[in-house]
Amino acid sequence: MSILDLFKRRxxxxxARERLQxxxxxxxxxxxxxxxxxxxxxxxxxVIAKHVQIDQDYLQVSMDRGATMSTLEIDIQIPNKxxxxxxxxG
Amino acid sequence: xxxxxxxxxxxxxxxxxTSTAALGAAVAKTGKKVALVDFxxxxxxxxxxxxxxxxxVFDLVNVIQGTAKLSQALIRDKRLETLYLLPASQTRDKDxxxxxxxxxxxxxxxxxxxxxxxxxxAGIERGAQLAMRFADEAVIVTNPEVSSVRDSDRIIxxxxxxxxxxxxxxxxxxxxxxxxxxxxxxxxxxxxxxxxVLEILSTPLLGIIPESQDVLRASNLGSPVTLSEPLNGAxxxxxxxxxxxxxxxxPVVVPFExxxxxxxxxxRRAA
Numbered sequence: 331m332s333i334l335d336l337f338k339r340r341x342x343x344x345x346a347r348e349r350l351q352x353x354x355x356x357x358x359x360x361x362x363x364x365x366x367x368x369x370x371x372x373x374x375x376x377v378i379a380k381h382v383q384i385d386q387d388y389l390q391v392s393m394d395r396g397a398t399m400s401t402l403e404i405d406i407q408i409p410n411k412x413x414x415x416x417x418x419x420g
Numbered sequence: 421x422x423x424x425x426x427x428x429x430x431x432x433x434x435x436x437x438t439s440t441a442a443l444g445a446a447v448a449k450t451g452k453k454v455a456l457v458d459f460x461x462x463x464x465x466x467x468x469x470x471x472x473x474x475x476x477v478f479d480l481v482n483v484i485q486g487t488a489k490l491s492q493a494l495i496r497d498k499r500l501e502t503l504y505l506l507p508a509s510q511t512r513d514k515d516x517x518x519x520x521x522x523x524x525x526x527x528x529x530x531x532x533x534x535x536x537x538x539x540x541x542a543g544i545e546r547g548a549q550l551a552m553r554f555a556d557e558a559v560i561v562t563n564p565e566v567s568s569v570r571d572s573d574r575i576i577x578x579x580x581x582x583x584x585x586x587x588x589x590x591x592x593x594x595x596x597x598x599x600x601x602x603x604x605x606x607x608x609x610x611x612x613x614x615x616x617v618l619e620i621l622s623t624p625l626l627g628i629i630p631e632s633q634d635v636l637r638a639s640n641l642g643s644p645v646t647l648s649e650p651l652n653g654a655x656x657x658x659x660x661x662x663x664x665x666x667x668x669x670x671p672v673v674v675p676f677e678x679x680x681x682x683x684x685x686x687x688r689r690a691a
Contacts, residue, residue: 341609346566347616354573354620361577 356395367393374404384408422453422533424526425665426555426592428579430571432542434563435599438635438645440539441469442655443559445644446662448503452534455494457506457525459551460541461517464508470497471642472505481509484521490528499647504533517550526554544578554584557593559626559665563600564612569620572596576623595626597661602631603675614674627661629654630675 360366371391378384390405427440440456448454458466461481467473472495478488483506490506497503506529509516529536540551552558558579562572579592586592598617605611618625629635632654638645645655646662653675664670 343606343609343612343616346612347620350566350569350612350620353570357570357573358577 352397367391370402370404374406378406382408422530422536423557424530424536424538424555425557425559426538426540426552427559427561428540428548428552428575429542429561429568430544430548430575431563431568434561434568435629435635436542436561437465437469437539438639439559439561439597439599439629439658440466440537441644442638442646442658443662443665444535444537445497445500445503446646446659447535447666448497448500449646449659450662450666451502452666453502453504453532454535454537455504455506455529455533456537456539457529458508458539459517459547460539461508461547462510462513463541464510466505466539467495467507468642469639470505470644472497472507473642476507479507479509480525481516483525484517490525499643515546517547519550519553522550523554544574548575549578549582552579552583552592555579555592556585557665558595560594560596560621560623562596562598562617562621564598564602564606564614564617566612569612569617572621576621594623595665596621596623597626597629599629600631601628601675607676625672626664627657627672628675629657629661 371389374391375386375389378389384406388407388409390403392403394401394403425443427436427443429436437458437460444454444456456466456470457480458464459480460466464479467476475495478493480493482488483490483493493506495505495507497505506525526536526538538551538555541547552575560572560575560579562568576594579594580586583592596618598614601614602611606613614625614628630653632652634649634652634654635645638648641648645652646658649655650659660670660672664672
């Protein structure tokens with residue numbers, strides 16, 4: 331970093347514009363549609379519940395949006411004591 | 421048949437009420453009959469900005485519930501005889517507004533006035549949706565700031581989906597009014613520029629209201645800035661915006677601030 335950089339302040343408006351453009355492109359696309367993450371959460375929960383009894387709280391679904399790619403993260407914790415398959419329980 | 425214009429924004433504190441008062445008074449000055457309707461039930465403020473807070477007897481909710489006649493609730497402005505205010509109620513809860521009730525009041529106002537300005541509450545809930553419901557045109561008040569622009573985008577989506585016009589397959593004519601614009605900060609790249617805001621919202625521009633002390637002074641005095649200080653910068657911008665709203669083809673000049681010596685020395689770039 332040169333001494334001149336100390337005096338050069340990066341302007342913030344272009345950053346604001348870029349952030350807004352990215353965000354709004356996504357928000358417009360998903361406008362009017364029900365929340366994707368909660369739909370996924372519900373359906374995943376239903377599939378798991380067919381086989382294993384788990385509590386709602388043990389299922390975490392989150393979506394991380396990137397510029398070119400998004401990641402969907404699903405975290406399912408199956409506690410050992412209640413993890414008995416339904417077939418066995420019944 | 422008068423025209424119904426909703427003044428809306430999503431975000432609070434961007435200048436909806438100030439703009440409703442200033443634009444309404446500007447249009448009324450030309451001799452048109454104008455009604456300003458405050459939809460912010462529970463948090464009314466248009467009466468205060470108009471300097472009519474001590475003259476409120478009946479309100480919008482009284483009219484809808486049938487406890488007062490529309491003519492009893494309308495307050496005539498002391499400065500302009502073509503300007504009227506229909507205040508919101510201060511005490512009742514906002515569920516007091518029904519869609520049928522609002523439809524009837526708007527229809528009656530439309531038959532008597534040339535312009536009906538609906539001052540929307542902040543947010544996207546019931547009150548805001550009722551304020552825009554019967555609008556022909558919309559003024560979207562936006563500050564050059566990220567959260568305001570985002571909320572304006574959301575409101576534009578609602579205007580295209582939840583209004584009577586939209587449901588009938590027509591479009592509410594939308595205009596962006598940029599308020600609190602600081603040309604110096606925009607020139608230094610510290611504030612979203614007008615081009616940025618318009619590009620992001622892709623909605624035509626009604627006007628640019630510069631950040632100004634005159635606006636606060638006008639609120640303090642209880643007078644729309646277009647009446648109390650018509651020669652000041654913000655008032656002129658509102659007067660021009662009102663002419664555009666009435667259909668005049670008047671180009672918008674972006675307030676321009678020359679880069680200062682210090683900015684050049686420090687190498688600050690304009691956006």
